[in-house]
Amino acid sequence: MTMTDCPAIHIQGLRKAYQSGHLALAGVDLDIHAGEFFGLLGPNGAGKSSLINILAGVVRRSSGVAEIFGFDVERDFRRTRQLLGVVPQELAYDPFFTVREFLHMQSGYFGLRHNDNWIDELMAELDLADKANANLRNLSGGMKRRVLIAQALVHRPPVVVLDEPTAGVDVELRQGLWQFIRRYNAEGRTVILTTHYLEEAEELCERIAILQQGKIVALDRKENLLSAASWRILKVTFDHDPGELGPALEDLLTGASENIRVFRIDAQRNPLGAVLAQLQQLPAQILDLHLQEPRLEDAFTDILGRMR
Numbered sequence: 289m290t291m292t293d294c295p296a297i298h299i300q301g302l303r304k305a306y307q308s309g310h311l312a313l314a315g316v317d318l319d320i321h322a323g324e325f326f327g328l329l330g331p332n333g334a335g336k337s338s339l340i341n342i343l344a345g346v347v348r349r350s351s352g353v354a355e356i357f358g359f360d361v362e363r364d365f366r367r368t369r370q371l372l373g374v375v376p377q378e379l380a381y382d383p384f385f386t387v388r389e390f391l392h393m394q395s396g397y398f399g400l401r402h403n404d405n406w407i408d409e410l411m412a413e414l415d416l417a418d419k420a421n422a423n424l425r426n427l428s429g430g431m432k433r434r435v436l437i438a439q440a441l442v443h444r445p446p447v448v449v450l451d452e453p454t455a456g457v458d459v460e461l462r463q464g465l466w467q468f469i470r471r472y473n474a475e476g477r478t479v480i481l482t483t484h485y486l487e488e489a490e491e492l493c494e495r496i497a498i499l500q501q502g503k504i505v506a507l508d509r510k511e512n513l514l515s516a517a518s519w520r521i522l523k524v525t526f527d528h529d530p531g532e533l534g535p536a537l538e539d540l541l542t543g544a545s546e547n548i549r550v551f552r553i554d555a556q557r558n559p560l561g562a563v564l565a566q567l568q569q570l571p572a573q574i575l576d577l578h579l580q581e582p583r584l585e586d587a588f589t590d591i592l593g594r595m596r
């Protein structure tokens with residue numbers, strides 16, 4: 289089998305019980321295809337970091353399969369380490385190195401001696417070029433985060449894991465970062481993103497898995513997750529104040545101002561047609577209707593809610 293026939297990540301029956309006895313991963317099955325932009329979401333403590341740390345070879349699994357392009361993350365550690373770049377949440381570094389020295393040293397870990405062109409490109413792309421000779425300890429939080437990203441990509445890994453890469457990062461840097469990562473992905477590489485910013489996952493990821501209590505509770509293309517969300521927000525503009533709505537509509541009401549009423553509708557329980565019929569019974573005329581598409585946040589809340 290060649291590398292391109294294999295999924296980038298192959299996980300089967302993966303379990304992790306910590307010594308405390310806590311079961312962080314309770315049997316996870318997951319294939320991530322080469323070239324995907326994949327989102328790994330879940331509430332705090334769901335097991336995302338455990339899964340990533342197992343892939344990175346930092347945490348030992350209790351049982352199950354974890355492979356990167358067909359190579360086992362423990363038995364073929366040296367190989368999988370080359371194939372994977374992980375952008376961690378925290379920077380572990382010697383503060384006396386300059387940015388350039390640090391990236392050189394990281395290249396050395398991967399046996400790359402002539403990596404200057406790529407290091408220059410990375411620093412330029414991540415807006416670090418004018419900090420190349422600055423000591424790491426003198427960098428701002430945002431700058432350190434860019435160094436972390438450069439560090440993870442220094443060996444041009446075909447699979448990159450971004451673990452909460454934009455937590456506490458300003459909007460401008462986020463945009464630049466995403467442009468760069470999108471391009472990295474467009475060149476055929478696999479990107480796995482964990483984030484608390486659901487809008488970010490919604491914008492970037494093609495497929496999304498939702499982990500909860502160590503299990504995958506949803507795994508699908510983003511569009512399918514969104515269309516499965518049963519909530520819709522309906523904004524209705526009347527020609528004048530519609531007055532009393534009646535108990536059925538009152539129940540769905542989430543906002544009101546002058547001639548506008550906003551309803552939150554669960555399409556499964558309240559068929560849209562029935563809601564519209566009730567609205568037409570009101571003494572005011574409907575001037576405008578706006579149905580808002582569900583957002584990933586709605587789908588996420590829906591899915592987690594159903595599992596409880």
Ligand SMILES: Nc1ncnc2c1ncn2[C@@H]1O[C@H](COP(=O)(O)OP(=O)(O)OP(=O)(O)O)[C@@H](O)[C@H]1O
Binds near residue numbers: 312
């Ligand atoms: N070293 C450890 N020893 C014992 N329990 C741990 C350890 N690391 C994680 N856990 C527990 O395992 C569960 C999953 O944690 P994990 O960090 O993988 O979740 P997460 O989805 O990454 O959460 P977060 O988004 O908060 O980082 C949590 O209940 C956590 O307390």
